[in-house]
Amino acid sequence: MRFLIYEIDSKEVSVEEQIEIWRHAGLPEPTLMVFTGNKSVHVYYVLDKPCGVAEGERARAGLSAQVDGYLAKTYSAEVKTDHSMHRANQPLRLAGSVHPDTGQRAEIVGGCEKRYALEDILQCCPEVEAPEKKSRANGSGFISQEHKKHLQIGDPERDIKIFIDIVENWLDPKSKETRGYNLFLMIGMVAHLLSSRSSDEWLLFPYWNDWCSKAPKYDGESALENKWSSFSNEGSREDHWDLGSLIEEARKFGYEPPSARPIELSPPQKEESATAPLLDDVFPAPLAHDLKLMSCFSPWPEALVINSYLVAVSTAARMGTEVVLCEATNFSVPLNLFHCVVGKTGTQKSPAQKALIKQPLVHYADYVRGLYEDKLASYNEQVKDSDDEYDPPKPATVSLSDTNQEGLEEQLITQEEYGLALLIAKDELAGVFISMDQYKGGGSKAGTGQGKQLLELYDGGSFETKRVGKSRFCSRTKVSITGSIQPDVLVKLQTDDDADGMWARFLFSELPSIPATLPRDVPRQQLEEIKLAREAVGEILRLIGSKNPPLLQLQLSTEAQAIFSDYYDRKSLEASKAALGSHAGLLNKAPGKVGRIAGLLWLISAAIDRPSCPAEIDASMVERAIRIVDHSDAYATQFQRMANQTEEERCSFRLHEIALKKPGRWISRRELGQGLDKHLRENFKAEQQREMLQELANNGYGEVRPGPKGGLEYRAAPDAGRDRGDEGGQG
Template sequence: MTTNNIAQTQQNSATAQKNIESNLLARQISEACEAQRSKEQFEAEIQMYVQVVGQYLGSIELNREFPLATEILVMAIRELRWKGRLSALNVPGMTETHKLRLELLLYHHEADLLEKTQLRAEIEKAYQIFGKGFDRAYDAFLCSEGKTNSESQKWTASVIREELEKIAHQNFSESDRKLTISQLAQESRWPVSQLNSIYADIVAELDERDSQQTTKAKIEQILQANQSSINLSEVLPENLARPLTQLAKWMNLQPEVCLVSLLGTVSSLHRTDTELLAATATDYRLSPNLFIGLVAESSQKKSPILKAIATKPLGLLHRDECDRYEQEMATWKEACKRIQSEDKYAEMPPEPQKRVHWLQRTTGEALLRQAGRQQHGMLYLSDELKALFGSLNSYRGGRGSDEEDLLELYDGSGAKTLRAEGLRDDTDKTCLGILGAIQPEILEKLIGGKDDGNGKWARFFFVHQPNTASTLPISGGLNLTEMLAGLYRSISALPAIEYQFDSAAQLRFKQAYDRVEQLRVKEPNQSLRAVYGKTAGRIGKIALNLHVIRWAMGDRTQPISHEIGMDSLLPAIKLANFAIQQIKSLYGQFDDDSLAPHLMKILNLAESKGEWIKARDVQPTFTKKQRPSADQVRQHFVTLADMGLGEIQGEGRNLQFCFCQHFRQR
């Protein structure tokens, strides 16, 4: 045997011995996996196997022993894939061709059938996937190409991602971006098509991250609005705040629901000539009437609140009015009879008018006529505000101006209606208050996705009542009806008054006015601009009503002051800010183009249940048109958890979400 033959035999023997040792070790690891060893033991054995394989591949020349090296590499890869440590076929950016070739490489051991130039991309891809555990094997491959690994190590997956993210953050033109990525491909030896694909994914991820931050800000704004509350004792006299707070507690309602219901009712009791001169220089005058909307689901105690605070106490005033009207009518008829007996052509005295304290159903034209007919205000009271807006122009084929007339009534304006037969309505001042309830889904249909161009919804002080369970008290009680009736009688008896702010309150009102005007011009959302535009007026209206409530619940033997002080203005500002938060919350939940409403439904459901929820629990809370798939709901679970607004457990179809109370308290 020649020296060359001996050397070749020795080399083949050594190679075969290493091959046998590696195969034995691979089988041992496979047996260890099948025996379900601990994770730590398995990972330690994998690391040892990687070192042996790396040393072996580094000791041979890849250009001559390539099939054997590939087979051993494949054995290690297959063990890692068996354990679920690798998922080569799901690597982002891998083309279908690469997937097919890598499938052959991993499972069919056909590397010896491929030319070395065809295999280069697969070996480079394998190194990127399998990491530094195969550095020596990759070094051997690079040496066969006449390169070193030090240059290649610079372009790891993390470095490539970092470079592509830098490109994404630059203000490159389309051509400059393509040139920059092409240059990166040349330097890194990554395929340019793959870099473009990864770049597109990175841009999508960055956009999604920005969108998620925006969505999180909206949700936190909604949560903050839902958490905001008003202490009634800081707004009302204690002898009125205490029973209203107790009523809200028994019904498990927000105290603000009782407060705004009271304000809406009181605002309709003034004489039509009563007003607040808020700024003398500009003759800025405000009528006292308010538009109040209670937003709550059906069976959420809206009707009992309206009865307790408005219908029942106003019913006592209505009974008094009926008695007065009957007496005046009897006197009037006697007077007419006497005058006619003396002179049948004599002019009769005007017929007494019966005051309407509240009404529940009307048309736009009838509402306008009655509002201008009486010297006192009146209250439109409705369990469903939708009925009010549905009745506008109902008798005019939708071609009238009822809605515009209603909006003018908010400012206390009168009406002059001209018909063919002449002037029908002719009044200078009105005082119409609105107090009604509406369901969230109905309100969403009315205002969702629409600009509030005429400021109709900005005129309303909405309060959202979450879905809560009330309790039934079996003892105690409140004599609320008599107390409120006494309050309402006192305010109704006041003459027409022109109120003003005292000097301190005037300065503070100016500051509040200037602030909301700055917010208005900076606000990008048209509907919210309308809200800010009505806020200063709402502050003045609320301050006027709080002023008369304080007087009526105090020492009524003293005449009411015509100057409104800080004790009424500061709570009014607080309430106006609360109103802004409420409408922001509603608009945020009614935005069809935003993810926030969907996530809020999940948060509200999870909080109300107080337990882990699944996708099937969430889906029925959406309408059929908006209902997301189960997979979309589960993705929403993950998004909320990533935002830090809850926790998830389980995987796949068993994924669950929980809203923990400490998230609400953050």
């Protein structure tokens, strides 16, 4: 974040007064002040160095608090700054633009043009807590768990009818009880949300406009149209509303929603784009052959082998190597990867990491060690006959498995001196983010500032941290992450909006619960071939790390650029229509992951056969990268859906999962119901369970038939559970 800002959100304070308030509030002179063309002034403090998003939002909140204190004393407690300005993604009016409501042009009305250190501003402001993240489940304004059944997405026509009924019959715009900005905004945002799920994005605008026109204060249809258009930018807000919020509001006035109908499930589908990638299709033939030999006695899917080795390649790739995806928009990506292996306890997650990532990197680690020894020899020669004191060189490393935030920052500074990447490899991935917070007493609660800073290193950016007595600065970074997580833990960590975009950055690899057996009587010749394969796979990584120049910029060929651009456009469109924020995040991050993987595939090709390697990333490399990312994202989407399932969906799919464990058998509803946990049995009685089984059959998950004594029997289709992801490591 490059600047702090505040805006006074009240007509009680004139524009002339707003221009002078910084003086009375005890603040330094603003860098810039912009009259918006309406009733307010945007007051900017531009920073001399960018700060992180979380740090900047907290600083903006402190700046607001300082001004709010003065406003409360001078005017009233109701006169405040606009707290939406705290958000990093808040749209702002540019000087020179025309305000649509007044026709006046925004203009610069003051400022000293000085840039400030963040600390200089903060010392004038009170300390504030980090902005609280509102929970969809329990946050104010959201529908309660009791009524979550009314929020099933899948029947837009029904939801639109509910909206119209509430707005026309239950929320009187002339009543004092329905006045206020929040309700006005809620109705507009829900109308926009429902319209976006239909074929007409302006479908419900007339109903919102009609409701507002009957209210005591109405700014006109033109103003509403501008606000409606702005809702596309409001989508990332953490406090936005949905239909459930409007239902809860209407219930205060006696409204009761229609009874929820039996749950409807989408039929299982197999998408060609989500087909698991194969070694022979992704890597050059010699490498594919060697990786198959290395993993021939292990229960590892080829997709996991591919993703794991790509992580090793990303670790060997030099810092500064990047792929230019669109020169016109300065869209480029570094060649690092975040990787998550999903498997239950006992599925050989740690052996997979060792065999496919750590062991192949041994030759490259020897090369890195040699770089340090060369530096050390030069240092010893330098100090041998000198009276001056010099700091000895610090060793670079290939990977870390256990560190805190301070240790990570120190190592990243060293890695930059060598121009090398760093791999963070953990047996349990959640521990990466927990350990980043230990030195602050974070305990077992991950996700505070230091864990988030690690996520910000995904794009290879810089960092600067200031501690008492010591500061650290790094202008470039290159961090890859790999680790494993259990399916049920991943489901619990997922949220419907994934506010940090944590999981959208990751490639996911499934590790099914397949019993492993030790090989017996392996011929000596085969053992020798496996040994040679390990050597060859490791040698490729050493060549990638030692032979490619630093700051290598890889370009896409014309054909590859066309394929990538089409993919980018498609994913952007899908993200705009995604029902879950976490799904939208996954779709938006997909093109960047494709660019990274395409670049890694080029490095592999160049290391194996440089003379025949194309000068640019070709179309086949982009197509292979797309297949890898789409398969990973399809798998990740299953966890997002599971994390956001209603109770009805969880019960329905649990019944199906129980039936899958007895393939080909007809099982009575009673027997299936006995397999449910106590909570589900108490909440969904026999009749509701029968309706769920019937709905499962209607959508292709299985079959039903009458049972003895008027009961119902169900037989699961053998492939339906696998399409949904309930088998093979879902838990």
